[in-house]
Amino acid sequence: MSTSSAPVPTRPLTLPTTEPGRRVTFVPPRPRARTSRRVRRRRLALGAVAVAGAVALGASVIGALAGSSGLQLPPMPPVFPGTVFTPSVDDGFIEDGVQVSLWDDDLPAISRLNPELLAAMRAAEARAADDGIRLGVTSGWRSAAYQQWLLDDRIASVGEETARAYVATPEQSRHVSGDAIDIGPVDAQYWLISYGSEFGICQTYGNEPWHFELATTPGSECPPMRTDANG
Ligand SMILES: [Zn+2]
Known part of the structure; x- marks a missing residue:
């Protein structure tokens, strides 16, 4: 049984669009250089340390601000990741x-x-x-x-x-x-x-x-x- 997938285009493809006369050119992405597993693991670890550091720093700054001035911090605005504009x-x-x-x-x-x-x-x-x-x-x-x-x-x-x-x-x-x-x-x-x-x-x-x-x-x-x- 074959498991081959559709061939990835290697040259730019110009395609017609639904707008009469308009064509778009699709440029296939370059294949990414492979990164060794060890390098990737090290990058992941570094990334995790950076994120943890940023979170800790942010928390301490907010804490210091709130503590020193007695500020009541407003609640964080809600984030709706699904609200994307759709034209009507x-x-x-x-x-x-x-x-x-x-x-x-x-x-x-x-x-x-x-x-x-x-x-x-x-x-x-x-x-x-x-x-x-x-x-x-x-x-x-x-x-x-x-x-x-x-x-x-x-x-x-x-x-x-x-x-x-x-x-x-x-x-x-x-x-x-x-x-x-x-x-x-x-x-x-x-x-x-x-x-x-x-x-x-x-x-x-x-x-x-x-x-x-x-x-x-x-x-x-x-x-x-x-x-x-x-x-
Ligand atoms: Zn127009």
Whole structure:
């Protein structure tokens, strides 16, 4: 009977993601150098001594503080290791692979968009429909917490540099201010890139053909694109 496991990739792998046009590169971790059992045992022992020392020091400092000043120390705040932020519909969350309508007003992702952007997008949609194109929304308004979660999540999966090229900080994100919208599928993106400026709508990042903002007066040319969300 074979007990072999799946082969570990040794070269970077570029994979498509659920966002049209977006690909991520997975760089396999280097195999760690083996440490001898004796060295590991010694490290463990040293670590235990260090932790015990730190705990003892902390206790004596707290004891001294409390004893000398008669301070009543406040109770330690409870720690909930399971409370991790999960974006909800109220944060503007739209599930990966889902496209909602520009008319889904019950979704904060749509209703909290800048009204001027939403009106321009709806006007563009009516024209696109004449060409048999449907504009689907993959992301609209996002809460600051959701944006931070996106950034942290992307950094964890593709590393800082790549993540920041695609995901802005909550302070900088045009999604958080309601001034940006992500559109799919690919034919809708091409349509908007070609005709969006008639409605004032422009692709604003060279590396994001799905991301649109109100960036020109209707009928005028779009301004030059920024390279990416970090540029
Ligand atoms: Zn976007």
